[in-house]
Amino acid sequence: MLGEEVASCNGDGRVDLVVAPETSVGSVAAVTDTPETSPDLHPNVVRVVAAARELGLDIEPRRYAEGAKTAADAAAAIGVDVGQIVKSLIFGVDGEIVLAYVSGSNQLDEQKLALAAGGTTCARVDADVVRETTGYPIGGVPPFGHKNPLRVFIDPDLLQYPEVWAAAGTWHDVFGVEPHRLVEASQGIVTELKRG
16 A cells, blocks of 8 residues: 655745655645645646536545556555445447446446446447547546536445545546545436446
8 A cells, every 4th residue: 555645845836745655644744735736736637626626526636656547556556445446437328428437346337338328339439539538548537527528327336435536637646535425526327337
């Protein structure tokens, strides 16, 4: 498990976030810059934080240098159960691009997603379509803040946790959120999506 992020001033007024393995939970130093003004946040993360705020969510992104591209990577880095990871999956259902929030411990049943979206066929879309539709790379797609509005379908297994973790726009940045707040903010439909 990686340590908590610690803010440090580098002397020129910028605040750097670094991962300190020996830092205990709850001892993160206060950061004076807001996510919108911190020069060290990736522009994608700034967009996600702003989108969250517009939806009534106050999120605090965390950066992991080793990355959190897969659900297993993210869970290991954060120190949570893989089921607490929100996989934001982009699929095409009868030509419509939709978003599914799936628990990291589950695999998506494409037929269930197609039925939930009122369609008959469901297929993965390629990386170019993901970036064009959302504005983010595969592995960094957040649950909101996309270039285009998307219908959202949510795996109910995410609701069993007090907190879930999602990508914040890059492979290295994540944020935690109470899952019912995420459902409310996204106006998604909670429906059975897991395979098996």
